Amino acid sequence: MPQKMTGARLFGQILKAYGVTHLFFMDAVLRRALAQMEDTGIHRILGHSEKAVAYMADGYARVSGRPGVCLAQSVGAANLAAAMQDPYLGHSPVVAITGHHIPTMQHRSAYQEVDHQPLFTAVTKMHAKIEALEHLQQLMRQAFREATSGTPRPVHLDMAGLTGDAITHLVGEFDVLADEAHTRFPAFRPAPDAQAVQRAVAAIKVSKKPVIIADRGATISDAGAAIAALAEKIQAPVCATPDAKAILVENHPMFFGTMGLYGRSGGNHIVDEADLVIYCGSNTSDHTTSNYKMPRDGTPIIQIDLDAVEIGRNYSGVIGVLADVRSAVEAIAANVDAARHDAWLASARKHVADWRAEAEKYRQSDAVPMNPGRICRELSELLPKDAILFADTGFAALWTNTMVWFSHPEQRYFRAAGSLGWSFPASLGGKCGAPDKTVVCFTGDGGFYYHLPELETARRRGIKTITVVNNNQCLGQGLKNLTTAYSDTPEPNRRDECYVFAETDFAKIANAFGCLGLVVDKPGDFKKAFEQAMASELPAVIDCRTEFAAQAMTPWAPA
Secondary structure (H helix, E strand, C coil): CCEEEEEEHHHHHHHHCCCCCEEEECCCCCHHHHCCCCEEEEEECHHHHHHHHHHHHHHHHHHCCEEEEEEEEEHEEEEEHHCHHHHHCCCEEEEEEEECCHHHHHCCCCCCCCHHHHHHHHCCCEEEECCCEEEEEHHHHHHHHHCCCCCCCCCCEEEECCCCCCCCCEEEEEECCCHHHHCCCCCCCCCCCHHHHHHHHHHHCCCCCCEEECCCCHHHCCCHHHHHHHHHHHHCCCCHHHHHCCCCCCCCCCCEECCCCCCCHHHHHHHHCCEEEECCCCCCCCCCCCCCCCCCCCCEEEEEEEECCCCCCCCCCCEEEEHHHHHHHHHHHHHHHCCHHHHHHHHHHHHHHHHHHHHHHHCCCCCCCCCCCHHHHHHHHHCCCCCEEECCCCHHHHHHHHHHCCCCCCCEEEEECCCCCCCHHHHHHHHHHCCCCCCCEEEEHHHHHHHHCCCHHHHHHHCCCCCEEEEEEECCCHHHHHHHHCCCCCCCCCCHHCCCCCCCCHHHHHCCCCEEEEEEEHHHHHHHHHHHHHHHCCCCCEEECCCCCCCCCCCCCCC
């Protein structure tokens, strides 16, 4: 039955109906609506920058499986739009809401106003303006529908008023409506076409060296158990991109490690030698394919994806299976004959063993200053069975993706889709989405510098995460290319200006924010510090003093 309410009240009730538990925002925006949320149970998380609150909404979405919502006023729209790149590339349903001047003030040099549509077009699935109260429910429903359907991605709503409050004081009669399917993602799980399944089955039947590659879509679809069952039935090694690193535990007999530019040499050798590649929820990007060099030209490919546009994007002649990844893998497994590929599995295991022997030099290192690989080994042993690990882009992703080994199926891993600094605020959002889980962030000093003020947010709102900082006083990933760039420049030079930071004590900074700050400068001390962080009720920062510019293992890739 319709109820009389203001636009502000309607806004909060719609979010509640869609199951939103946390709202991440930068002042000043939708103050009337924020005030009307007092009785909804929605936690209002005020941050210190538009990018940070957007990353919080992204982390919340990835962990909770529900859309994340972030808000900013008109002048903050450009910053909020910049932050949409990571959830867009990371397939995360973030609903970004901004204010904009009312039509009579547009195109008149109004204070703090630029056209928002061009800012958001490249990094959202939908952009719409809410100019009238009657638009509010219609367009919010559409925003949640767009964000969660097909490939999940951000959407943008631009609400009338500099702070979005031009229509929220108006009164109307409304039924508060929400589409249950769009309170989560994926909203739908379409089954595959039977003929496509049979084509895939036929290709598997003649294969002698099949490999399954799990990517982001497999994680979103929660397809781990289905992939394991298929792999066991057809004796195919499973390799994963960083976005599906936790799809199977490290010691699962069919898991052969990560692959791609941020993966392991063993996984890349396996994909390079395969005679059939089964992509599960992958857009076959340059990172996944090592700059489009693997699999080898002419290798048969089965590509399973929820988005028809991705199937065959980078390879011609693929066997496309348009469906939810889990549904498609289950259908293929139900129709395919069991097979044995003992020689292929033995060869693949040899590649894994060779890589692990090399990696252990890093993971077992007792060097001081510490090697980041040793920190990854310590984390592997200390992470609780329900831990969620967030990693930044660059070397933080390379170190953790290759050298943190998960041993419990409940453990999960999320890494930045490319935005340095993403991991710390994203981990705060992730903790909001899973308050009963242990949430750990692994970042370098370069990444942590981006959003240090959110330590205050974590302390103020009681968001207890553990942040491990690989503090090596530089942007270590840039050293190799800088060295090449300076190869013709004689010493002395000022190369250090391009990648070196001043010495910083992140533990002292954390303590100054009222958080728990700990310093670790010897490998044997990490366990004690991590246990202190776990026992504390405060957000914690573990400042790990590591080898200056230590280089992560880069994987073998085809020439």
